[in-house]
Amino acid sequence: MIAFLLRRLGAMLLLLIVVSFITFSLFHFGPADPASAACGQECTPDRVEQARIALGLDKPFFVQYLTYMSGFIMPRMIGAPGAESACAWPCLGKSFQTNENVTDMIANALPFTLSIAIGAVVLWTIAGVGLGLLAAMRKGKAADRIIVGGASVGVSLPIPVTGLVLLLVFVGILHVLPFTSNSINSPFGAAGPWAWVLNYLLPWLAIAILFSAQYIRVTRSNMIETFNEDFMRTARAKGLARRSIVFKHGVRAGITPVVTMLGMDIGGLLGGAVLTEQIFSVPGLGFTAVHAATSGDLPVTMAITMLAAFFIIVASVVVDLVYAAIDPRVRIN
Template identity: 80%
Template sequence: MIRFILRRTGSLVLLLIAVSFITFTLFQLGPADPASAACGQECTPERVAEARVALGMDQPFFLQYADYMRGLVSPRMIGAPGAESVCQWPCLGKSFQTNENVSDIISRSLPYTLSMAVGALVLWTVSGVGLGLLAALRKGSPTDKFIVGAASVGVSLPIPVTGLFLLLVFVNQLHLLPFTTNEINSPFGAQGPWAWVLNYLLPWIALAVLFSASYIRVTRTNMIETFDEDFIRTARAKGLAPRTVTFKHGVRAGITPIVTMLGMDIGLLLGGAVLTEQIFSVPGLGFTAVRAAISGDLPVTMAITMLAAFFVIVANVAVDLAYAAIDPRVRLQ
């Protein structure tokens, strides 16, 4: 187990380096000039050159990249010559647009993304796995056909359609729910957990409609195959209660593909639900990443890209560990 974790940790570091290098290279090859954007509207070539020096973009590519990566393991100096300041570890740099520490931007955006991810995760997992299991148990019945049909509709609906429909019906027409506000980013705030739930309920539903549809279909297919296995017939022949056969033997054996999907989806969602955050105006990581990419804000884009990659890789490690706990046949080598 320890060797496995150490090996995956080494892979994590190498993958993050690769992701950071690719992102850094793409920005260097792109048409946007952050120095011109940071200079403002009334810009002269002299001021653009000064901005490039202040942003550290006058250095060769590899020196810029090495300086950025050095800040991830130790403090470094940033700023124009004569006006440099110490950027404490972990130094993600300063925004090209606002001159704000990127770590502060991430700290401000991450709670919004976490609020969206936690609620949506619970909603789509419970509904997706529960309805998929129900459809498998009622195979061929009207209930099964209705659930499968609803899942087919849900998986084909893009987030913009679902999100705008929910806003139109529940906010603009029925006035049952408030429009998402940026003042609530935690259930432990002054407004309380109920206000937090109401604030993020529509984004949760929009994400759950899309994700749970896939979970329903995968759960149903795997559980039907599992219920036809010999060990399930043996458990039934021994006279075990149907609930015991279903949940203790069937679900445990058929849930492993769901664990894989869940790990990947959690990692991707924590990296920022871009479309959902844009539709509901939630200033999370995805919302911030889009604005940074459009404006050519390299430090912010780099930080969010690496954070998203970190979440995905850690989620994959968690999936491998969960496999060993769920299925005794799996051993971590």
């Protein structure tokens, strides 16, 4: 068990280094010039050069990369020679645009992304798995057809479309929900949990509609497959009631692929719901990342990319562990 975790931890570190290197290279060898982007309105070649030195972009590629990476291990100094400022550990650099500490930026953005992720995951898991199971149990009957039909519409609805329609209907026409506010980022804040729910309900719905449609499909097909397994016939032959056949024997076996999918999706969502945050103007990680990438803000983009990669890698380890807990056949001896 410990050997397994250590090995996964090592692989995780290696992967993160690879991701950081690729992102860094893409930025470095890409067409964008962060120095001219950072020097503001009245730019002279002189001032661009100054900015370049201040940002450390005049140094060779590997020096830049290693300097950046050293921030993960110890505090470092940032800025033009003579005008350096300290950046405490863990140092992810300072924004080229605002000179803000990236670690602080992420700490500010993360709660927004978490708020969106938590509600969306709960909603789509309940709707997707529940309806998928219902459809599988009523296979071929009216309920199944309606659910499957709804799901095929759902999977073809992109988040920008659902998001805008939801905004238009509930905020624009019906006025039953507020427009998303940037002051609420936690259910424990001053506004209270109910305001938090109302604030994020539309983003949750936009994500959940798409994802529950996918979860309905996967759950349904897995459950139908499981219902045809020999052990389900054995459960009937024992004289068990339908409820325990379906839930105790069927769901436990049929749900494992859904658990894998859920883990990976949560991991992905924590890196920032890019489209949703854009449409609802929520300043989460996705929103920040898009803004940083388009303005050539290397430290911010790097940090969010690596954080997203980190979440996905952690999710895959957690999925493996959960899988082993569910299925004794993959358990570690």
